[in-house]
Amino acid sequence: xxxxxxxxxxxxxxxxxxxxxxxxxxxxxxxxxxxxxxxxxxxxxxxxxxxxxxxxxxxxxxxxxxxxxxxxxxxxxxxxxxxxxxxxxxxxxxxxxxxxxxxxxxxxxxxxxxxxxxxxxxxxxxxxxxxxxxxxxxxxxxxxxxxxxxxxxxxxxxxxxxx
Numbered sequence: 001x002x003x004x005x006x007x008x009x010x011x012x013x014x015x016x017x018x019x020x021x022x023x024x025x026x027x028x029x030x031x032x033x034x035x036x037x038x039x040x041x042x043x044x045x046x047x048x049x050x051x052x053x054x055x056x057x058x059x060x061x062x063x064x065x066x067x068x069x070x071x072x073x074x075x076x077x078x079x080x081x082x083x084x085x086x087x088x089x090x091x092x093x094x095x096x097x098x099x100x101x102x103x104x105x106x107x108x109x110x111x112x113x114x115x116x117x118x119x120x121x122x123x124x125x126x127x128x129x130x131x132x133x134x135x136x137x138x139x140x141x142x143x144x145x146x147x148x149x150x151x152x153x154x155x156x157x158x159x160x161x162x163x
Contacts, residue, residue: 005078006158009090012075013155016097016148019064023141026055027134035130045126050116056109064104072097079154086157093150100143108133108140 034050035043056065072094079090111133115126 005082008074008078009155009158012071013151015068015071016144016151019068020144020148022063023144027137030055031134035134043127043131045130047116056112069101072101086154089150089154089157093147093154096143096147096150100140103140
């Protein structure tokens with residue numbers, strides 16, 4: 001039976017993989033429904049579509065907002081107590097996820113809430129903010145990918161010795 005530390009690392013790997021895939025899906029499939037390109041090359045921010053989708057409360061809260069945040073904290077403790085090469089990869093993964101979590105709570109969530117629920121936001125400002133959010137979101141995807149790969153490396157090393 002795997003140790004509790006191995007279970008925590010396995011859960012982190014699984015959650016990061018889901019978060020990465022779901023983030024790419026949202027960027028490629030869902031976001032274009034909110035930030036609609038027009039024929040003349042400009043964009044239109046559709047706050048009603050973003051509110052209707054409400055991916056933050058319908059999906060992300062159950063995948064990353066709560067679980068990934070808690071897994072990050074638990075894995076920090078477990079990684080700190082581990083040794084050998086696994087420790088470096090594991091702590092690296094946790095550090096990258098922690099940076100992504102800080103960005104999410106300080107920028108991504110508040111900005112999307114502002115875009116969805118601030119009716120007085122001028123259209124041009126809403127479009128500019130949404131475009132910036134979408135561009136910075138690619139950096140967030142990269143962070144999740146890096147953390148996922150580092151966690152996978154740590155997980156592969158966990159089979160070589162007990163954590």
